[in-house]
Amino acid sequence: MTAHSHEVDGGTVCLYSNGRLINTFDFTAAGFKPELANALARAIVGQFGHTSLEAQRQSWRCLRKLSAFLNAAGVEQKPNLPHDVLSRFRDWLAVSGLASSTAQSTLNVVSATLAWCYRNVPAVLSPATSLLVQGFVRTAPVVRPPLTPAELKAILAACYADIEETEAKLAAGRRIIEGRPANAEEAELAPIVSKLLELGGGDLPRLRDIFSSRVGLGTRVFKMGGTDMLLGRLWLTTEAIFPFYVAILAQTSGNPYAILAMQRGCLRDHPLREDLERVVWLKLRSHSEQHAEFPKGRTWSAPELCRRLMALNEGLLEQCIPEDRDKLFICKKKKIREVGAMKFQMMHVLLDQFIGRHQLPGFDFKDLRKAGAAAHHQATGSVVAAQRRLNHRSVVTTARYTRIEDRSDAHDAVIRKFQGQLMSGVVREGAVRDSTVKQRPAGHETVFGFSCADPFAGVAPGSIVGKPCLQFHRCATCPGALITLDDATVVARLLATGRALDEARERSLKEGWWPRFKEAYEPTRLILQDELLPAVAPAIREKALSLPTAAAMLHLE
Incomplete structure (x- = not known):
C-alpha cells in the first residue's frame, strides 16, 4: 500500500509518497504574503490532507484562484484579510466565466480553508469575517x-x-x-540515436546538453524533428x-x-x-x-x-x-x-x-x-444486462446511464404480449372450474418456480433458438420468464426456491465451491431475496406458506 505524508515548511507543503517527493504546493510563489501563505499551507494539510492525491491537487488549484482574485482586485493581505473577502471572492467567481458547478466547488474549498484558518490561525483574518455567502445556482447539466x-x-x-x-x-x-535498420531513414537515425543515448546515459539528453556537446548533434536532431519525435520512436x-x-x-x-x-x-x-x-x-x-x-x-x-x-x-x-x-x-x-x-x-x-x-x-x-x-x-x-456491464448493484443506478425510452416500443410490445398470456390463463382457469376435465395451464414450469413462455425461443443468454433452454438457473433475469406474484402457487415455489438456494449457499461456503455458486446461482438468489419476494403481498405470502410445492427442488451440486 502506498504511504503518503506531508511536510510543511513555511508557506510550502511537500507531499511525499513512500518517501519520494511527488508534489509541492508553494503558496508564497502562488502570490500569497508570508503570513497568509504559512496559514494556508497548514490549512490545506489539516483540511484536505486525508483525501486522495487528485483531491488535494484540485484543492490547491482552487486556492490558487483565491490568489488570482486577491492580486487582481488589489485586496490587502496586511495585517489581515478584510471581513468581506469571501463575499468579494464569490462576486469575482460570478464574473470569471466559470461554470456554476465549478464556481461552487471552488467557493466550497476556499470557504472550508478560510474557516480552518479562522479557528486555528485567526490572526490572518479580520475578527468580523463572515464565512456565510450565497452559493451559486447550479444550472442543469447539458444532456x-x-x-x-x-x-x-x-x-x-x-x-x-x-x-x-x-x-x-x-x-x-x-x-x-x-x-x-530496415531502411535508409532508420540507417540515418541509428548513429544519431546511438550518440544521444551515450550522451544521456541511456536516456535522451536535454537540448542544452545536446547543443553544448560539441559533436554537431544539435542541428541534426533539429532537422530530424527534435527530441520529442525521437522520444516517441524509442x-x-x-x-x-x-x-x-x-x-x-x-x-x-x-x-x-x-x-x-x-x-x-x-x-x-x-x-x-x-x-x-x-x-x-x-x-x-x-x-x-x-x-x-x-x-x-x-x-x-x-x-x-x-x-x-x-x-x-x-x-x-x-x-x-x-x-x-x-x-x-x-x-x-x-x-x-x-x-x-x-x-x-x-x-x-x-x-x-x-x-x-x-x-x-x-x-x-x-x-x-x-x-x-x-x-x-x-x-x-x-436493463439488467446494462446493470451487469456497469457492475451496478441496483438497476436504479443503471437507469441514469441508459434511458428507458430508448426501448419504449419494444417494451410496449413485450407488455402487450405478456398481458395477453396472463389474460389467457385467467380465461382458461375460469373454463376449467366448470369442466370435469383437469387441464394444465399454458406455459412451461421451470425447476426454480418460474413459468417460461417458450423454452425453445432462445431468449436466454447462451441459448439457441429451437433447442431446449439450459439456463434454468437464470430465469430470474430472462425476458421469457412469467412471474405472477399474486398467485399463491407461484409464490409457494418461489419461496421454496429461495430456501433451496439459501441452503445451497451455506453448503457452498462450507464445501469450498462458493465461486461456482456465486457465478451460477447467486444472481437468482439475490433477485428473489431483494426484488421478487419483497413485492409479494402479506396475504399471498401467508397462503403460499401453507401450500405444498408442486415439485421438489433440485439438490444443487
Missing part, C-alpha cells in the same frame, strides 16, 4: 445525445489505427537501437498510450478514473468458461473489484490490448517511479522525462487533439460508459 453505434465504431477504429502506428514506430525504434509516451486507454475504456464501460488506475495484473481466467477471460479493476470509491468478460483470441479485444500495452511498456518498468510500477498505463513523460502512470490532468487536452486529428464527433470519457450501457440495454432488451 449530450448518446453516442450512436456508428460513432462508437468510428472512435474505436481511430484508436486501433493509432495503436498500429505506435507499434510500428516502437518496432522501428528497437531496430535502430539494436543497430539493424519509448511509449503519453500521446501514444492515449488510444489504448480510450479503447479499453470503451470496451469495458468502466469508470474513467478507475480504468486509468488499472493494475498490470488485470487479466483473469473466467471461473466457469474456458472460452472467456476477464479484465478486472478496482472501483476507487467503493474499493470493490469490477470486471468485464471477453472471448479469448480476439485481436482487438480489451484483454489483448492490455497484453499489447504491457509488452510495449515492459522495458520502462525499471525506470518507473515506485508507486506506479504495478500500474498498466505507464509511459515516458516528455517534459519531465519521468516514467510513471498517465495522469488525468492532461487527458482532456489529448482527447481534444484525438477528436480533431480523426474528425470524430465531440465526446467525453464518461460518454463511453453511457454508450456501453445503452448498447447492452438495446441489444438484450433488458
Whole structure:
C-alpha cells in the first residue's frame, strides 16, 4: 500500500509518497504574503490532507484562484484579510466565466480553508469575517445525445489505427537501437540515436546538453524533428498510450478514473468458461473489484490490448517511479522525462487533439460508459444486462446511464404480449372450474418456480433458438420468464426456491465451491431475496406458506 505524508515548511507543503517527493504546493510563489501563505499551507494539510492525491491537487488549484482574485482586485493581505473577502471572492467567481458547478466547488474549498484558518490561525483574518455567502445556482447539466453505434465504431477504429502506428514506430525504434535498420531513414537515425543515448546515459539528453556537446548533434536532431519525435520512436509516451486507454475504456464501460488506475495484473481466467477471460479493476470509491468478460483470441479485444500495452511498456518498468510500477498505463513523460502512470490532468487536452486529428464527433470519457450501457440495454432488451456491464448493484443506478425510452416500443410490445398470456390463463382457469376435465395451464414450469413462455425461443443468454433452454438457473433475469406474484402457487415455489438456494449457499461456503455458486446461482438468489419476494403481498405470502410445492427442488451440486 502506498504511504503518503506531508511536510510543511513555511508557506510550502511537500507531499511525499513512500518517501519520494511527488508534489509541492508553494503558496508564497502562488502570490500569497508570508503570513497568509504559512496559514494556508497548514490549512490545506489539516483540511484536505486525508483525501486522495487528485483531491488535494484540485484543492490547491482552487486556492490558487483565491490568489488570482486577491492580486487582481488589489485586496490587502496586511495585517489581515478584510471581513468581506469571501463575499468579494464569490462576486469575482460570478464574473470569471466559470461554470456554476465549478464556481461552487471552488467557493466550497476556499470557504472550508478560510474557516480552518479562522479557528486555528485567526490572526490572518479580520475578527468580523463572515464565512456565510450565497452559493451559486447550479444550472442543469447539458444532456449530450448518446453516442450512436456508428460513432462508437468510428472512435474505436481511430484508436486501433493509432495503436498500429505506435507499434510500428516502437518496432522501428528497437531496430535502430539494436543497430539493424530496415531502411535508409532508420540507417540515418541509428548513429544519431546511438550518440544521444551515450550522451544521456541511456536516456535522451536535454537540448542544452545536446547543443553544448560539441559533436554537431544539435542541428541534426533539429532537422530530424527534435527530441520529442525521437522520444516517441524509442519509448511509449503519453500521446501514444492515449488510444489504448480510450479503447479499453470503451470496451469495458468502466469508470474513467478507475480504468486509468488499472493494475498490470488485470487479466483473469473466467471461473466457469474456458472460452472467456476477464479484465478486472478496482472501483476507487467503493474499493470493490469490477470486471468485464471477453472471448479469448480476439485481436482487438480489451484483454489483448492490455497484453499489447504491457509488452510495449515492459522495458520502462525499471525506470518507473515506485508507486506506479504495478500500474498498466505507464509511459515516458516528455517534459519531465519521468516514467510513471498517465495522469488525468492532461487527458482532456489529448482527447481534444484525438477528436480533431480523426474528425470524430465531440465526446467525453464518461460518454463511453453511457454508450456501453445503452448498447447492452438495446441489444438484450433488458436493463439488467446494462446493470451487469456497469457492475451496478441496483438497476436504479443503471437507469441514469441508459434511458428507458430508448426501448419504449419494444417494451410496449413485450407488455402487450405478456398481458395477453396472463389474460389467457385467467380465461382458461375460469373454463376449467366448470369442466370435469383437469387441464394444465399454458406455459412451461421451470425447476426454480418460474413459468417460461417458450423454452425453445432462445431468449436466454447462451441459448439457441429451437433447442431446449439450459439456463434454468437464470430465469430470474430472462425476458421469457412469467412471474405472477399474486398467485399463491407461484409464490409457494418461489419461496421454496429461495430456501433451496439459501441452503445451497451455506453448503457452498462450507464445501469450498462458493465461486461456482456465486457465478451460477447467486444472481437468482439475490433477485428473489431483494426484488421478487419483497413485492409479494402479506396475504399471498401467508397462503403460499401453507401450500405444498408442486415439485421438489433440485439438490444443487
